[in-house]
Structure formats: structure tokens, C-alpha cells
Amino acid sequence: MAEKSSVTLHGMWASPFALRAKLALKIKGIEYEYIEEDLQNKSELLLQYNPVHKKVPVLVHNGLPITESLIIVEYIDEAWTEPPHLLPKDPYLKAKHRFWAAYLQQIAEILGKALITESKPSEDMMKKMDVAEELIKAELFHNGCPSFEDAKPGYLDIVLYSLLGSSDVAEEFFGFRPFNAERYPFLSSWINALKEVPEVQDVTPPKDKVIELLHAMRQSYLHTKA
Amino acid sequence: MAEKSSVTLHGMWASPFALRAKLALKIKGIEYEYIEEDLQNKSELLLQYNPVHKKVPVLVHNGLPITESLIIVEYIDEAWTEPPHLLPKDPYLKAKHRFWAAYLQQIAEILGKALITESKPSEDMMKKMDVAEELIKAELFHNGCPSFEDAKPGYLDIVLYSLLGSSDVAEEFFGFRPFNAERYPFLSSWINALKEVPEVQDVTPPKDKVIELLHAMRQSYLHTKA
Numbered sequence: 001m002a003e004k005s006s007v008t009l010h011g012m013w014a015s016p017f018a019l020r021a022k023l024a025l026k027i028k029g030i031e032y033e034y035i036e037e038d039l040q041n042k043s044e045l046l047l048q049y050n051p052v053h054k055k056v057p058v059l060v061h062n063g064l065p066i067t068e069s070l071i072i073v074e075y076i077d078e079a080w081t082e083p084p085h086l087l088p089k090d091p092y093l094k095a096k097h098r099f100w101a102a103y104l105q106q107i108a109e110i111l112g113k114a115l116i117t118e119s120k121p122s123e124d125m126m127k128k129m130d131v132a133e134e135l136i137k138a139e140l141f142h143n144g145c146p147s148f149e150d151a152k153p154g155y156l157d158i159v160l161y162s163l164l165g166s167s168d169v170a171e172e173f174f175g176f177r178p179f180n181a182e183r184y185p186f187l188s189s190w191i192n193a194l195k196e197v198p199e200v201q202d203v204t205p206p207k208d209k210v211i212e213l214l215h216a217m218r219q220s221y222l223h224t225k226a
Numbered sequence: 227m228a229e230k231s232s233v234t235l236h237g238m239w240a241s242p243f244a245l246r247a248k249l250a251l252k253i254k255g256i257e258y259e260y261i262e263e264d265l266q267n268k269s270e271l272l273l274q275y276n277p278v279h280k281k282v283p284v285l286v287h288n289g290l291p292i293t294e295s296l297i298i299v300e301y302i303d304e305a306w307t308e309p310p311h312l313l314p315k316d317p318y319l320k321a322k323h324r325f326w327a328a329y330l331q332q333i334a335e336i337l338g339k340a341l342i343t344e345s346k347p348s349e350d351m352m353k354k355m356d357v358a359e360e361l362i363k364a365e366l367f368h369n370g371c372p373s374f375e376d377a378k379p380g381y382l383d384i385v386l387y388s389l390l391g392s393s394d395v396a397e398e399f400f401g402f403r404p405f406n407a408e409r410y411p412f413l414s415s416w417i418n419a420l421k422e423v424p425e426v427q428d429v430t431p432p433k434d435k436v437i438e439l440l441h442a443m444r445q446s447y448l449h450t451k452a
Binding site: 067078094 | 278298301321324325328329357
């Protein structure tokens with residue numbers, strides 16, 4: 001099935017949500033055609049495939065569109081049954097991975113709102129991150145260090161990296177680090193381990209280009225407000 | 227596995243999220259012990275099992291806690307592999323069910339906020355519901371009528387019913403109907419079909435008791451504000 005099927009991904013090079021789909025496809029070793037979308041002028045196909053949200057990413061598999069990044073990642077894991085598996089087979093561990101992915105997503109949404117208004121993350125948000133730092137380490141890593149020497153990244157790694165993998169970009173652009181290695185040594189070492197993985201490096205957009213885009217977006221935002 | 231395992235659910239009788247877990251267990255025919263939580267005075271066990279959100283429902287299966295209602299429903303479907311299945315086996319259909327469940331959940335959150343401030347749902351929200359009315363019917367029901375004569379309710383039915391199954395309660399308490407059969411004939415007939423299912427009737431709290439609770443909550447809210 002994996003060999004002969006037609007797989008297309010509609011994405012945008014800097015989108016952290018499209019990155020999730022790209023990374024899942026890479027890790028599973030699935031060949032696909034990539035269509036870069038201009039978000040100011042979306043393609044007819046994108047609007048046809050995702051009439052509800054009109055957003056990237058959209059995965060099109062044998063003509064059938066799948067939307068929403070986390071649903072796409074689960075779909076990829078289920079439609080291509082060969083290993084590596086992105087989610088654990090064990091239902092309890094799977095539930096744990098889904099739980100922490102949803103939790104990290106909630107934190108990142110609060111963080112994203114803070115960054116848009118260019119205010120520092122609140123202490124309340126930092127405390128929510130303390131919970132992730134402490135409990136993910138204990139529950140999923142048995143207090144050990146994350147490593148990808150013997151295993152490929154999976155669903156939860158993809159979610160973490162898409163949300164917090166570019167904190168050095170945020171630091172350079174906003175002038176402060178949304179989270180730091182002193183307070184979050186476990187999460188930081190996890191992200192650093194992911195940065196060494198070839199598939200992760202393949203799909204990560206160049207830092208300079210992202211910063212250039214952020215400057216352009218800020219200018220455009222200030223222009224709209226003026 | 228289903229026969230010999232220990233299954234406990236921590237819930238609260240009127241919680242629509244606990245209802246999801248109860249309904250999933252009923253439909254799968256899983257015996258369980260039920261622990262009613264007093265949300266003003268939560269049990270030590272609840273706080274120990276769900277230290278992050280401290281909320282019901284929590285499912286405890288052979289000593290392992292699973293939290294968050296949608297994760298619990300997926301867990302139940304995966305840990306008890308016998309039919310009926312709550313999610314379709316086909317990955318594409320599964321992705322569609324997950325997509326629409328998330329969409330309905332988003333609408334219900336907006337609706338919930340409107341109800342808390344006792345304001346009518348906005349036209350924008352009603353339009354979002356139009357999208358669900360039209361597209362779920364076309365994509366998942368081939369424009370036919372929902373029926374549970376030959377099939378048990380599944381994941382998406384559980385989500386829909388938990389969110390919009392008590393609109394008659396809302397009508398009686400708030401004095402207006404959050405959604406009506408004229409504008410949403412498909413969603414209304416779907417919910418009505420679900421109301422005929424014995425497992426659904428088993429887990430639905432009595433309307434009078436829910437309205438009594440809503441009155442008490444309003445009094446307590448007004449008292450806090452005074």
C-alpha cells in the first residue's frame with residue numbers, strides 16, 4: 001500500500017502544524033508530493049480539500065483529504081501499518097501520549113497568545129510547564145534522559161518539537177526565551193535530543209528565514225494598525 | 227480481559243464529560259464500579275489519579291488511571307477489542323469521526339460560554355453549526371437519516387449527545403433553544419434517534435434534577451457576586 005499509493009501534502013514552509021505532517025511522513029519513510037501554499041492566496045485545491053478551516057496542512061491520500069495536524073499524524077500511523085509506530089501499541093501508554101500532547105498543545109496556545117502581544121509568558125503559564133517538566137519525565141521516561149539513538153521520534157515528540165522546537169528563534173526575535181534550560185532541564189534536553197535526529201533536521205526551516213518572516217509579519221501588522 | 231479486570235469510574239451524575247465515559251462503557255458492555263464525586267469536596271483518590279486537571283471523569287483500569295473524556299472513550303475502544311467498535315476501523319473514516327468530534331466540541335465550548343453569561347448564541351456560532359449540519363450529513367450519512375436500529379452509537383454519537391443532547395433542558399432553564407429543528411433538521415433527528423437508544427437512556431440524568439441543579443448553581447453564582 002505504501003509503495004503504490006498517491007500521497008500529497010499541502011503545507012507552508014514555516015508552519016509548525018505542517019511540520020508535524022512532514023515529520024510524520026519522513027519518520028514513516030513515506031514518499032509524497034509537496035505543494036507549498038501561499039496563505040495570502042490559497043489554492044483552489046486547498047479550499048476544496050479543507051472547506052471548514054481552509055488551513056494547512058492537508059494530506060491527500062489516494063484522493064481523500066485528511067485535515068488537522070494531529071488527526072493527520074494519527075492517520076499516517078494507522079494507514080501505514082509498518083513500523084516505526086508513532087503511537088505506542090499499548091492502549092494505556094497511548095492514552096498517556098495523547099494526554100500529554102493535548103496538555104503541551106494547551107500550554108503552547110497560551111504561550112502563542114503571549115508572544116503575539118509580545119508580552120512575556122505569565123508565571124501561571126510557567127507553572128503549567130513545571131507540571132509537564134516533572135510529570136512527563138516521571139511517567140513516560142522513568143526519570144531518565146530522552147534519547148533517539150535506538151528509536152525514532154513518535155507522536156508526542158512531533159507535538160513537542162512543533163510547539164517548542166524553535167525557542168531559539170523566539171529568543172532571537174522577541175529578545176527573551178519562552179522557556180529556559182535552568183527551569184526546564186528535562187524538556188530542554190528532550191528538544192535538544194530531537195534536534196540531532198536527521199528527519200527532524202530535514203523538516204526544520206532555516207532559522208534566518210523564519211526570523212525574516214517574523215520581521216515581515218510584524219511590519220505588516222504594524223502597517224495594518226497604523 | 228473484559229471479565230476479570232477491575233474497572234472504576236469517578237464521575238459526577240450531571241457531568242456531560244462523565245456521561246461520555248459512562249456511555250462508552252455501557253455500549254461496550256463493560257461492568258464497572260461507579261464512584262460519585264462531590265466536586266466541592268473531591269476525594270483523595272480523584273486528586274491522586276488526576277493531579278493535573280483534578281476533574282471527572284477518571285477511569286481506573288486495573289489500577290491505572292486514564293483521564294480526559296475523549297481519551298477515555300478511545301482507550302475503552304482500544305483496551306476492549308471486542309465489538310461493538312466505537313470508532314471505525316478504516317483510518318480515513320476514523321480521521322473523519324475525530325475531525326467532526328473536535329469540531330462539535332469547539333462549537334459547544336463557544337455555546338457553553340454564551341450560556342454561562344445567559345446570552346443567546348451568536349449568528350457566527352449558528353453559522354458554524356450550519357457547516358456541521360450540512361457537511362456531517364453529506365460526508366458521514368450520505369444524506370440519509372441517522373438510525374441506531376442495526377448499530378450501536380459510537381465515538382462521534384457519544385460526543386454529539388454529550389454536547390447537544392440536553393438542549394431541551396437548556397430551553398426550559400434559559401428560555402430559549404440553543405439550536406432548533408427548523409434550522410438543524412439533520413442534527414435534531416440524529417439526537418432524537420440517540421434518545422431512543424436504551425444505553426443512552428440509561429446514562430441520561432433526569433431533566434428535573436438537572437434543572438434543579440442549574441437553579442442552585444445560579445443562586446450560588448448570584449450569591450458570590452453579591
